[in-house]
Amino acid sequence: MNIVVCIKQVPGTTQVKINPETGTLIRDGVEAVVNPFDEYAIEEAVRIKEKTGGTVKVITMGPPQADAVLRTAISMGADEGYLVSDRAFAGSDTWATSYTLSSGIKTMGKVDLIICGKQAIDGDTAQVGPGVAEMLDIPFVAWVKKVEEITENSIKVQRLMEEGYDVVEMPLPGLITVVKEINTPRVAGLKGKMKAKSAAIITLNTSNMDVNPERIGLKGSPTQVLRSFVPERKSGGEKISGDVGELVQKTASVIQNLGVVK
Amino acid sequence: MGIKVNLEKCIGCSLCVKACGPGAITITDKKAVIDMSKCTMCAACVESCKKFQAIEITKESSAKIDVKEYKNVAVFIEQHDGKIAGVSYEMLGEGRKLADDLGEKLVAVLLGSGMSDAAADLVKYGADKVVYFDSPELVQFRDDTYTALVCEFIESDKPSILLAGASSVGRSFVPKIAARVWGGLTADCTKLDVDTERRLLLGTRPAFGGNLMATIIAPHHRPQIATVRHKVMKAAARDESRTGEVVVKSVDASKINERTKILNFVKEVESTVNITEADVIVSGGRGMGKAENFALIRDLAEALGGAVGASRAAVDNEWIAYSHQVGQTGKTVCPKLYIACGISGSVQHMAGMQSSDFIIAINKDPNADIFQIANLGIVGDALEILPELTKVFKEKVCA
Numbered sequence: 119m120n121i122v123v124c125i126k127q128v129p130g131t132t133q134v135k136i137n138p139e140t141g142t143l144i145r146d147g148v149e150a151v152v153n154p155f156d157e158y159a160i161e162e163a164v165r166i167k168e169k170t171g172g173t174v175k176v177i178t179m180g181p182p183q184a185d186a187v188l189r190t191a192i193s194m195g196a197d198e199g200y201l202v203s204d205r206a207f208a209g210s211d212t213w214a215t216s217y218t219l220s221s222g223i224k225t226m227g228k229v230d231l232i233i234c235g236k237q238a239i240d241g242d243t244a245q246v247g248p249g250v251a252e253m254l255d256i257p258f259v260a261w262v263k264k265v266e267e268i269t270e271n272s273i274k275v276q277r278l279m280e281e282g283y284d285v286v287e288m289p290l291p292g293l294i295t296v297v298k299e300i301n302t303p304r305v306a307g308l309k310g311k312m313k314a315k316s317a318a319i320i321t322l323n324t325s326n327m328d329v330n331p332e333r334i335g336l337k338g339s340p341t342q343v344l345r346s347f348v349p350e351r352k353s354g355g356e357k358i359s360g361d362v363g364e365l366v367q368k369t370a371s372v373i374q375n376l377g378v379v380k
Numbered sequence: 381m382g383i384k385v386n387l388e389k390c391i392g393c394s395l396c397v398k399a400c401g402p403g404a405i406t407i408t409d410k411k412a413v414i415d416m417s418k419c420t421m422c423a424a425c426v427e428s429c430k431k432f433q434a435i436e437i438t439k440e441s442s443a444k445i446d447v448k449e450y451k452n453v454a455v456f457i458e459q460h461d462g463k464i465a466g467v468s469y470e471m472l473g474e475g476r477k478l479a480d481d482l483g484e485k486l487v488a489v490l491l492g493s494g495m496s497d498a499a500a501d502l503v504k505y506g507a508d509k510v511v512y513f514d515s516p517e518l519v520q521f522r523d524d525t526y527t528a529l530v531c532e533f534i535e536s537d538k539p540s541i542l543l544a545g546a547s548s549v550g551r552s553f554v555p556k557i558a559a560r561v562w563g564g565l566t567a568d569c570t571k572l573d574v575d576t577e578r579r580l581l582l583g584t585r586p587a588f589g590g591n592l593m594a595t596i597i598a599p600h601h602r603p604q605i606a607t608v609r610h611k612v613m614k615a616a617a618r619d620e621s622r623t624g625e626v627v628v629k630s631v632d633a634s635k636i637n638e639r640t641k642i643l644n645f646v647k648e649v650e651s652t653v654n655i656t657e658a659d660v661i662v663s664g665g666r667g668m669g670k671a672e673n674f675a676l677i678r679d680l681a682e683a684l685g686g687a688v689g690a691s692r693a694a695v696d697n698e699w700i701a702y703s704h705q706v707g708q709t710g711k712t713v714c715p716k717l718y719i720a721c722g723i724s725g726s727v728q729h730m731a732g733m734q735s736s737d738f739i740i741a742i743n744k745d746p747n748a749d750i751f752q753i754a755n756l757g758i759v760g761d762a763l764e765i766l767p768e769l770t771k772v773f774k775e776k777v778c779a
Contacts, residue, residue, distance in 0.1 A: 154709070209421045216559055239708060242587050243567040245555040252559035257639035258523055260552040263702070274643070279548045280656055282648035282703065288640045298709040299702040332442035336382070336421065340564030340601035342437065343423040344582065346594040354752045359759035366768040369740065372756055376738055378659050378716040379684050379773065 119172035119270070121163040122223055122232045124250065125156035125191060127184040128240045152187045155235025157194075158296045161303040163233050164195035166268060172230075173197045177222050179207060179215060185319045193306035193314035200226070204323035209336035212241070216249025217338060221329045222322045223254065231273065232293040236261060247295035257288040263299040382438065383419060385412045389434035396435060399428035423594075441600035443562065447540075447579075450602035453479040454539035456530060457490040457502065458549055460521075464490075464498060466615065466657045467545030469505060471608060473616035474572055475543050476506035478581070481574050484540070485509060489533050491518045491526060496628070503624035505616040510624065511537065515631035517638075521549045524638040527556045529631065534561055539603050541581050543572075546607035547656070558605050564598020565605040568712075570612050570735065581606060589708050589731030610656045611714045612735070648703045655704060660686030660717045663706055663733070666693035667722020667743060667762055674699045676766040677721060683773035689713065689733075691723045707732035721762040725750025742766075 129148040152160070163174045176191040178184050179202040188199030202222045210218060223229060232251070237244035244260075251258035259277050266285065267274040277284045278297055306314070324331070332338060358368060373379060392410030404418035405425060412425075412435065421437060429435045455475040458465040472488065479486040488507035490499050492514065499512035513529050526549075534542070534557070542557075544550040546568040558565035566583035573582040575597075581604040584595045598604045655661060662684065664677040674694070681688045689706040690699070706713055708728040718736035723729060725741070725748055733739070734753050741754035742762045751757040758765065 205417070208416075208419075212555070212565070213558060213562065240588055242585075242589070244551050245558070245565060245567055248552065248555035249559040252527075252556040258552075258556065259640060260523075261548055276646075277548075278703065279645075280654050280703075282646050284645050285643040286640050287643055292639070297702075337442045340441075340443070340558075340562060340598045341566060341596050342599070343421070344595045344597045345427045346423055346587075346592055347427060349586070349590065349593045354757060355755040357746070357751055357754075357757035357759060359746065362760060362764050362768060365758050365760050366765055366772065369756065369758060369765070369769055370772040372740070373684070373717065373773075376717055 119166060119170045119230045119268075120226075120228055121166060121172060121174045122226060122229050123156070123159045123163045123174060123176045123191065123196065124219055124232065124234045124246065125160065125176055125178045125187055126153045126235075126238045127151070127178060127180050127187045128153045128238055150183070150186065152190050153235055153238045153240075155237060155239070155296070155298070156187075157235070157303040158298060158300050159233040159235045160191045160194050160196060161301045162265065162296055163231075164304075165301065166231070166265065167195070170268065175200060175226060177202065177219060179203070179210070179219055179222070188319055189314040189317060190306070192317045193310040194304055195310065199317060199319045200322055201319050202322045202327070206324050206331070206335050209339060210334065211339035211341045212243050212245035212249060213340050214334055214338040216246050216253055217333050218327075218329060219246065220250045220253035221327050223250070225322060225327060230270070230290045231268075232256075232291070234293065234295045236295045236297050244295070247293060251293035254291075254293070257292040258294070259286050259288060259292070260295045262294045262296045265294075265300075382416070383414055383421060384436050384438065385414060386434045386436060387411055389432050391432060391434075393432070395428045396425035399424045443600040445600075445602060447600065447602050450538045450540040452485045452487050452537070452539050453482070453541045453543070454487045454489055454533070454537065454603070455507070456542065456544035456550070456554070457488050458545055458547060459490065459492050459495065459498070462492060462495055462498070465545060465547065467547055467608070467610045469615040470610070470613040471543045471545060472502070472505045472507065474608065474613040475541075476616060478541065478572060478574050479508075481576055482540075482579060487511060487537060487539060489513075489530060491529055493517075493519045496626075499628070500626050503626070504618050504620060504622050506619075506622065508624045510626045511629060512626060513629045513631055515633065517631060517633050517636075520642050521553075522638055522642065523553050523556065523640055525636050526553045527560065528636045530557055531560055534603060540579065542603040542605045544605075544607050546609045550607045554605060554607050561603070562601055563603050563605050564596075564601045565607075566596040566598075567607050569606045569608045572606060572608065572613075580604070586735075589727065590734055591731075609712065609714065648701050655687040655689060655706070656711055656713055658687035658713070658715050660684045660719075661689045661706070661713055661715045661733075661736075662686055662719045662721065663689030663691065663723060664694050664699070664721045664762075665691035665723030665729075666697075667724070668694065668699065669722075669763065671697070671699040673763060676763065676770070680719070680766055680770045680773070683770045684717075686715070686717070689718075691726075691729050720750050720754070721766060723750055724748045725752070
């Protein structure tokens with residue numbers, strides 16, 4: 119089975135800090151990591167490979183230093199890393215990113231299954247996975263929390279919905295996006311880390327990929343950011359402590375006054 | 381194309397240098413200089429330079445369509461088992477407002493089977509026109525079919541704006557539509573607006589787990605598509621006097637290449653209240669101590685007619701199913717009332733619930749982070765307070 123995992127380098131969330139003077143995010147000095155949802159995707163791909171045999175290729179789009187996340191994936195058991203990197207791709211929105219990644223995947227030959235994390239924790243859009251599926255014209259299932267069965271030609275998965283889950287079957291090649299519940303990603307061992315360090319990363323750019331120049335980067339991106347701003351933080355309201363009876367009474371009357379309980 | 385500093389307007393104040401995350405701007409000879417190899421086009425500098433308006437992002441687009449050919453606001457109506465989802469009424473309410481601002485029509489698109497009454501009803505909720513695809517193939521949500529039919533609608537009706545709920549269904553197939561028609565999609569919006577002069581949809585959405593808000597536009601592409609978070613917009617009120625047309629469309633299943641097959645649905649939520657649509661959520665975390673104590677959360681939720689939520693810690697301890705998890709790796713909710721019990725308030729948890737209208741936090745630790753965003757903070761033991769609180773509301777119901 120030939121599996122491809124799409125991953126993204128993101129700032130480690132807990133360290134996201136706001137510059138108090140300008141009110142913008144401080145990204146400098148923030149550690150760059152593999153998007154957490156993509157770790158579940160990598161882990162699931164490696165688990166499938168361990169069962170069925172085959173290879174796991176990871177692909178990311180970003181600046182040259184984004185090769186670090188490909189190496190992390192290789193340390194977890196992926197076989198090959200593809201870095202899609204070109205100045206011409208700068209300013210890509212999710213549409214152009216989906217288009218560019220799908221073009222990158224087309225260079226890989228036969229692909230049976232593509233796995234993506236459900237969304238990236240910086241943009242939170244959840245658009246690139248379905249976008250790639252659409253552009254490759256392959257079937258797609260979102261929010262996968264379990265792979266029940268996989269054969270050469272089809273996959274059966276559980277898709278998380280608001281009130282439970284659907285059991286969905288689709289033919290392969292296909293694309294799934296995965297949620298946190300699907301597995302617990304392994305911690306890379308020394309052997310994996312050594313392998314990752316020396317692994318050759320394949321770089322894809324406009325010279326070795328077949329892309330329409332009209333559909334990449336800023337020009338190919340339908341959306342643009344008009345403005346970005348830091349939302350006003352909710353400031354804490356009243357804080358009370360003391361006798362349980364009094365606390366309960368106060369809380370009950372606050373809830374009553376909200377008028378949300380019939 | 382790109383980002384430009386207007387040298388006449390720039391006074392070299394360096395506000396943009398501080399605002400720039402990737403550190404792409406320096407001041408040389410009292411003017412801002414942008415290093416294009418570092419710039420990510422995030423527009424933070426444009427915002428920081430509001431006073432002088434010296435930085436401008438201009439964009440040339442490859443899109444060749446005539447945006448004037450596209451008109452009207454369309455709303456995708458989501459249904460499950462023939463019942464229209466709450467978020468769709470919110471989209472109708474918001475869509476009506478946007479359509480009125482633009483002086484355009486509101487069109488509802490419904491995919492279902494045997495739902496002609498419900499389709500006609502959408503007029504009472506504000507739609508000027510209802511396009512109803514009626515087929516036994518449309519009982520359940522299916523990615524390929526939904527994508528194909530909504531694309532067919534876009535092609536025939538050419539809406540300028542298309543709205544859908546940011547639900548599991550909406551966020552699954554709407555990106556496929558945007559990919560197919562090269563439309564501009566803004567996901568999970570919490571605010572919508574229109575620029576009536578440029579006739580643009582302004583979609584504002586949280587990113588970085590709610591730490592940054594961004595307003596997105598798609599000037600050269602149509603339709604302008606947005607998925608919108610539950611419970612943020614006001615639901616349309618029913619108005620019996622409203623009139624409109626209903627267009628029923630048949631579906632030629634042989635033309636649709638549906639590749640996914642739903643074998644069955646397994647209900648996992650404990651209560652009948654859908655957590656993303658609930659007005660009240662009672663949520664428990666690590667401070668609940670053990671699985672049995674989670675009953676206290678369920679009891680209060682039931683007494684208040686609300687849904688049960690949980691922090692990641694509670695789910696990891698297997699006190700409750702993952703479908704109840706609120707936060708960055710779980711669900712994003714914004715009920716009218718969120719009661720956090722024994723939840724310390726990690727950045728990730730708060731990202732999933734901080735836009736709730738009113739937050740009550742119960743925690744033993746007076747320094748818990750959750751108190752920073754709680755409208756009412758109760759320093760105390762949830763295990764003692766919850767049963768008493770439940771009693772109060774149970775008595776009210778009985779009396």
